[in-house]
Amino acid sequence: AQSVTQLGSHVSVSEGALVLLRCNYSSSVPPYLFWYVQYPNQGLQLLLKYTSAATLVKGINGFEAEFKKSETSFHLTKPSAHMSDAAEYFCAVSPTQGGKLIFGQGTELSVKP
């Protein structure tokens, strides 16, 4: 069965610092990979997705993620954190196109001024 592991339930960075949120997946076949963000009192919003095209995926709000098959990783990065990036971030995998999403545990990102 496919699974997703997010390393670190809480990550704190200073404003302007690099954001790195880690995600590893287990899959016997190339999966579809996603990062979602949830701001307080809102639904999940798609940040970016990997669907077997380019391994470096750019998303909204300056975020990007790199698919590394050899490491089974899909880490999320942003060069410079902004206060508005404070939210919970979820990595997810889908075994089939249009099918269910399997989520990691979520990482709460705090940004210090």
Add this chain to the structure above:
Amino acid sequence: EAGVTQFPSHSVIEKGQTVTLRCDPISGHDNLYWYRRVMGKEIKFLLHFVKESKQDESGMPNNRFLAERTGGTYSTLKVQPAELEDSGVYFCASSPGSYTYEQYFGPGTRLTVT
């Protein structure tokens, strides 16, 4: 374009009572998904409708949960009778068709069973 809406936003019920959650997907979206997040745990898939048919209900925890999607439009998720472990946030998501990737999520319904 209106997003996915869920009603109610919060519900507090006693153990043994019945609760019905409603989800209105984005107009024209054939796919509708239900997920649940129990406190401290990951978001877990419950089931997937394609139009009015259940495509995948492998995540439904037990027969106290009943999901319906009348006419392929809105969906309801009924919990009867509710147990303490049913507390959590229930999310609904929708997507347009067969060859799409992005699921659009609603804000969720927070269910508390006391």
